[in-house]
Every structure is written in C-alpha cells, then in structure tokens.
Amino acid sequence: MTAFKQYFEDNPEIFAALVAAIAILGGLLGSIIGAKIQANGGRDQAAAAREAARIAAEAQHVAALWSVQHIQTAEYIRIVHELSRLSTSFYKQDSTGGALEEQISTVYREMIQKLAEIELVASVPVVEAARAVRHAVDDVTSNAQALGPAAYLESHVRRLAFRPIGESHPGAPRAMRALAALKLAHTSGDDASTDAYQEARDAVRQLPGVNEYLATEALGIIQHGDYEQLRREVVMELAEKRRLLVDAARGMLKSGESIPIMPPPPRRGWQQVDI
Structure with missing residues (x-):
C-alpha cells in the first residue's frame, strides 16, 4: 500500500487520470441505474393509468346500469x-261504448313493453x-271489466234514490229494494232467484x-253472489x-346505502424519479 502511495505521489498526472476515469465510470453507472429506475417507474405509471381507466369504465357502466334499472322499474310501477x-x-262510471276498455288496452x-325491458x-x-305484479294486474283489470257494471248500477240507483227532496226519481226506491232482494235470492233456490231477477x-x-x-x-253479476268480496281480494293481492x-327494487338499487360512484385508484409501487 505504501509503494502504491509513493508511486502516485511520484506520478501525479497518472493519479489525476485515474481519478477522472473513476469519476466518468461512476457517472455512467449512475446514469444507467437512474435510467432503469425511471423506466420502471414509467411502466408502473402506465400500468396504474390502465388500471384506473379500467376501474373508471367499470364504474361508469355500473352507474349507467343503475340509472336504467331505476328508471325502468319506476316507470313500470x-x-x-x-x-x-x-x-x-269501471266501478264508478258507465263503461258502455268501450272507451274505457280501449284506455285499459293501451296502457x-x-x-307489457316495460316488463320486457x-x-x-x-x-x-x-x-x-x-x-x-303483471298477473295480479290481469286479475284486477279483468274483474273490473266483469264486475264494474254491477257496482256502477248500484251506486247509480242510490244516487237517484238519495237526491234532495223533489229531485229523487220515484222508481229508485223500488229498484233499491229489488236489488237487495236479488242479492239474497241466489241462496234461496232457482225459482226465487229467477223471480227476483225479473223484478x-x-x-x-x-x-x-x-x-x-x-x-x-x-x-247477472249481482244475481250470482258477493262480487264486492272478489273485488277486494284481487285489489289486496295486487297491493x-x-x-x-x-x-x-330497493334491494337491487341498494336504496338507503352510501355507495361510492368511483373507487379510489390503486397505490403505485414506484414513483417517477428525476435523475
């Protein structure tokens, strides 16, 4: 070691050249290491960007689907x-003429279209x-069209009977008694029912x-029993x-829960290093 030291002291220009060479080699090695670190950081950033884009696209898809589900279900209801x-x-007005049936058919x-969606x-x-719900609606609408005339006729007779004095129809009390008798007659035998129907x-x-x-x-509906009971049953079933x-629907849409629209991006293992 002493000989090497003495040699460099006797030849300072060689020592200076060696120091310069070491400095150059160190710089090159540092540049290579820095470039590698930067390249790795760039690849990690690109991977993180792709993952963030994937997550964003998935979140947008989920949000769009949620919106469609919400709109379609609410419209169906x-x-x-x-x-x-x-x-x-049908229970409140005379459906003769078919206008109400046409409205029902259109809606x-x-x-059916909304159910398909x-x-x-x-x-x-x-x-x-x-x-x-669709099957329950079928029962409600079909029963309304079949039973509605009976309810409307009874309410119409009552309105005529209970108008102010001088305005009620003289035949309304007879009609009310005849309808009440018809409701009871179906349990009393065919002859009684036939006579009550004619009256x-x-x-x-x-x-x-x-x-x-x-x-x-x-x-014909009143003659065959308590149509109001059937009406109540189908209405309660639909409800x-x-x-x-x-x-x-609330379960599907997670109503009442706080759900983040966009999840946070993943943490990156490397940050960009400036050399």
Whole structure:
C-alpha cells in the first residue's frame, strides 16, 4: 500500500487520470441505474393509468346500469298505478261504448313493453316480482271489466234514490229494494232467484241512465253472489305484489346505502424519479 502511495505521489498526472476515469465510470453507472429506475417507474405509471381507466369504465357502466334499472322499474310501477286507477273507473262510471276498455288496452300494452325491458336489465328477484305484479294486474283489470257494471248500477240507483227532496226519481226506491232482494235470492233456490231477477230488471229499466246492456250485465253479476268480496281480494293481492316489487327494487338499487360512484385508484409501487 505504501509503494502504491509513493508511486502516485511520484506520478501525479497518472493519479489525476485515474481519478477522472473513476469519476466518468461512476457517472455512467449512475446514469444507467437512474435510467432503469425511471423506466420502471414509467411502466408502473402506465400500468396504474390502465388500471384506473379500467376501474373508471367499470364504474361508469355500473352507474349507467343503475340509472336504467331505476328508471325502468319506476316507470313500470307508475304504469301499474295507472292501470289500477283505470280499473277503478269501471266501478264508478258507465263503461258502455268501450272507451274505457280501449284506455285499459293501451296502457296494458305499455306495461307489457316495460316488463320486457325490465327482464333485460333488472335482477332476478325484481324480474320475478314484476311478473307477479303483471298477473295480479290481469286479475284486477279483468274483474273490473266483469264486475264494474254491477257496482256502477248500484251506486247509480242510490244516487237517484238519495237526491234532495223533489229531485229523487220515484222508481229508485223500488229498484233499491229489488236489488237487495236479488242479492239474497241466489241462496234461496232457482225459482226465487229467477223471480227476483225479473223484478230487478223491470225496476232498473225504468230509471234514467240505465240501458239494456247495463241492466243485463249488472243484474247477472249481482244475481250470482258477493262480487264486492272478489273485488277486494284481487285489489289486496295486487297491493301485496306491488309491495314485494318495491322491496325487491330497493334491494337491487341498494336504496338507503352510501355507495361510492368511483373507487379510489390503486397505490403505485414506484414513483417517477428525476435523475
């Protein structure tokens, strides 16, 4: 070691050249290491960017699907409400002429179309609940068209009977008694039922606003039992099926929960190093 030291002291120009060479080699080695670190950092950044883009695209897809599910299900429930409202009209007005049936048919087609759209985008529980609602709607609408004339005729007779003094129709009390007798007669045998039907038919045909079609349809329904009980059953069934649909939809849409729209990007293992 002493000999080397003495040699460099005797030859300072060689020592200077060696120091310069070491410096150059160190710089080159440092540049190579720095470039490698920077390259690795660039690859990690690119991978992180791709992952962030994938997550963003997936989040956008989930948000778009959620929006479609929300809109389609809410619209389906709205249409069901509309069909229920229209069905109630059969019990409150004379449906002779077919205008109300046409309205029901138009809205019903909208419901079938919306159900098909729900089947494409909604969860299995929501699809099953929506189908059950459709069957309940079928029962409500068909029963309303069949039983509505009876309810309307009875309410029409009551309105004529209970008008202010001097305005009530003189034949209304007879019609009310005849309808009450007809309701009881179906349990008393065919002869009694036939006689009661004829009396009710003669009585209601004397009233204003009662045509032959309404009298025939309504009295035939009243003659065969408690139609109001059947009406209540199908309406309650629809209400229950609609409640189950709403519950299933809330589960699908995670109503009441706080869900982040965009998850945070993953942490990167390398940061860019400036050399």
